[in-house]
Amino acid sequence: MNNSSLWLIFTTFFKIGAFTFGGGWAMISIIEREIVDKYHWIDRDDFLDLLAIAQSMPGILAVNIATSVGDKLRGTRGSIIASLGTILPSFLIILAIAIFLTPDIIKNNRVISSIFMGIRPAVVALIIAPVITSAKAAKLKWRTVWIPLVVALMISLDMGAVSNPILYIVLGALGGFGIWKWSQHNLSKK
Amino acid sequence: MNFYLKLIWAYLKIGIFGFGGGYAMLSLVEKAVVTPGWISETMFTDIVAISQMTPGPIGINSATYIGYVAPQVVSPELTGWWWGILGSILATLAVTVPSFLLVLYSSHFIRRHQESGAIKAIFSGLRPVVVGLIASAAIMLMNNANFNPKGISWQLWTNIAICAISFVLAYFAIPFKGKKIKIHPILIIILAGITGFLIYY
Numbered sequence: 001m002n003n004s005s006l007w008l009i010f011t012t013f014f015k016i017g018a019f020t021f022g023g024g025w026a027m028i029s030i031i032e033r034e035i036v037d038k039y040h041w042i043d044r045d046d047f048l049d050l051l052a053i054a055q056s057m058p059g060i061l062a063v064n065i066a067t068s069v070g071d072k073l074r075g076t077r078g079s080i081i082a083s084l085g086t087i088l089p090s091f092l093i094i095l096a097i098a099i100f101l102t103p104d105i106i107k108n109n110r111v112i113s114s115i116f117m118g119i120r121p122a123v124v125a126l127i128i129a130p131v132i133t134s135a136k137a138a139k140l141k142w143r144t145v146w147i148p149l150v151v152a153l154m155i156s157l158d159m160g161a162v163s164n165p166i167l168y169i170v171l172g173a174l175g176g177f178g179i180w181k182w183s184q185h186n187l188s189k190k
Numbered sequence: 191m192n193f194y195l196k197l198i199w200a201y202l203k204i205g206i207f208g209f210g211g212g213y214a215m216l217s218l219v220e221k222a223v224v225t226p227g228w229i230s231e232t233m234f235t236d237i238v239a240i241s242q243m244t245p246g247p248i249g250i251n252s253a254t255y256i257g258y259v260a261p262q263v264v265s266p267e268l269t270g271w272w273w274g275i276l277g278s279i280l281a282t283l284a285v286t287v288p289s290f291l292l293v294l295y296s297s298h299f300i301r302r303h304q305e306s307g308a309i310k311a312i313f314s315g316l317r318p319v320v321v322g323l324i325a326s327a328a329i330m331l332m333n334n335a336n337f338n339p340k341g342i343s344w345q346l347w348t349n350i351a352i353c354a355i356s357f358v359l360a361y362f363a364i365p366f367k368g369k370k371i372k373i374h375p376i377l378i379i380i381l382a383g384i385t386g387f388l389i390y391y
Contacts, residue, residue, distance in 0.1 A: 021245050021376060024211050053297050056309055058208045059289025060249040067293040076294065083290055090246025091254050091282055097240060098258035098278070099271055103233055110391060118386015119379055120235045120336040121349040125356035126242065126375050127328040130213045132361065134324055138317040151322025155217055156329040158225070165217045165326065166207045168319050176315020180307060 004041050004073045006081050012039070013066050013085030018093075020062075027062040027086075031069070041073055062086055147172070193264050194280055196226075201253055201284035208285075210320030212248035216327040219252055224330075228260040231335040238331075242375050249285055257281030348389060352382055 012034055020027045028051065035041050042050070050072065054064035063083050070082025106112055135148065151168045161167070200222040208215040216238065224234050237259075241251035257278035261268035268277075303309050337353075338346040356378050363370035 017246055019245060021243075021374075024247065027247070049301075052304065053300050054293060056300055056304075056313065057289050057292050057296075059205050059292070060208070060247045060286060061211060062247050063250070063286050064289050064293050067290050068297065071294055071297075079290070079294060083286065087246075087250055087282060087286060090244065090250045091278070093244050093246070094240070094251050094254040095258060095275065095278055097244070098255050098274065101240070103230070103259060103263070106233070106236055111387065114390035115383040115387050116232070116236055116239070117339070117349075117390045118352060118382045118384070119239045120232065120331075121353035122356035122378055122382030123235050123239045123242070124328060124331045124336060125353045126360050126378065127213060127216065127238075127324065127331065128357055129360040131321065131325045131328055134210075134213075135321045138321050140318060140321070144318045147318035148322035148325055151319050152325035152329055155221070155323070155326035163221070165221055165323055166203065168322065169207050169209055169316065172315045172317075172319030173312045174315070176311045176313065177308060179315070180311030184307075 003039065004078075006074060006077060008039075009070060009073060009078055010081045010085045013070075013082045014089055016066075017062075017086040018089035024061050028065060031062070031065055035069055042069065046072070193261060193268065194277065197228075197257060197260065197277060198280050198284045201257075201281045202288060204249075204253075205285040205288035208249065208289075209316055210323060213327065214320045214323040215249050216252075217323045217330070219249075219256070220327060220330055223256050223260065228264055229256060231331075231333055232339070233259065235331055235336050239379055243379055250282060253281040253285045254278040345390075352385060356382055 013031075016027060016030050016034060020030050032044075032047055036044050036047050047069075050068040051065060054061060054068055057064050063086055066082040066086040067079045070078035070080070072078075074081070101112075106116055138144075138148075140148070155163050155165050155168065157163055204215060204218045204222060208218060220234055223229055224231055229237075237252050237255045238248070240255065241248040244251060255278070257280060258274035261273045261277045262270075300309060334341075337349045359373045359378050359381075360375060363372050
């Protein structure tokens with residue numbers, strides 16, 4: 001662990017942030033390769049343990065894993081450096097794009113507006129695909145298949161508080177916990 | 191200044207409740223920034239497209255872009271790149287700080303309760319909700335602004351065709367020279383952009 005200077009932690013995560021498209025899982029495999037296989041900062045079991053923790057946290061998975069790896073290597077300073085390294089490349093790239101590609105240009109430049117008119121329906125398709133993938137991964141049964149349907153319907157209806165996604169995240173978490181408690185209770189009665 | 195507090199609050203909430211990855215987070219982002227009119231529906235879609243084509247997590251990309259654009263849309267006084275940069279720094283920090291603190295200070299707690307089944311139970315409850323969140327993001331984007339901005343019927347059908355073909359390319363592995371390959375989302379966006387240019391220019 002002696003080669004994990006703060007600077008090397010920063011540049012490693014900066015590179016990961018700068019060269020991985022797609023975020024999330026694409027990033028995790030690169031982080032694993034760099035941290036476990038290349039620098040041997042953490043062994044694979046520890047990495048998988050950190051990954052399990054990072055996954056059970058809200059927020060951005062790649063930042064979460066950077067935070068926990070940085071913390072393991074160099075404490076709080078390491079976690080700040082690793083997270084900043086992960087965030088900075090996308091922050092700077094997007095900032096540069098935002099400065100030049102203003103809403104006004106997207107709307108009024110004929111070339112750019114025609115390109116975006118074609119892109120928008122494709123973006124919708126790119127979000128429909130993970131709906132199906134995640135539905136399969138969630139192993140929905142007849143008992144649970146109504147949940148995503150109701151959630152999607154309520155949120156997209158746009159009816160104020162009952163259309164707030166946070167409501168359904170809280171209900172889902174409480175529901176899962178409640179059913180588990182109830183089944184524990186029933187088990188202990190038998 | 192008031193606007194920046196609202197921006198921070200909006201992204202703190204996204205950071206605290208953003209379970210299930212980038213696509214699930216999109217519906218939270220959309221509710222937080224499109225509903226109050228900080229950015230338009232098409233702008234939101236464009237930001238998702240740009241996030242897909244640039245490196246890094248979609249949560250960071252969208253926070254940075256929206257943080258930059260929203261101040262000038264909300265109030266003309268906040269026009270200028272410094273107001274934009276302030277917004278993008280604040281939004282990006284706000285979306286990352288909650289989970290940063292949670293990872294630092296509650297990892298031990300999570301580790302202790304992982305075996306107990308409580309954490310697993312919570313996530314088994316969240317999983318179907320996450321499917322619904324992603325679906326709601328897709329449904330909310332299926333709007334006139336994205337598919338039929340000028341109210342011309344041949345354009346609507348063209349856009350539905352672009353969406354359908356993109357879906358097939360994104361979801362199914364395409365046979366190519368005896369192998370089955372998955373087309374990268376970036377390539378799909380580039381192809382759709384070229385199509386848009388050829389048809390709508």
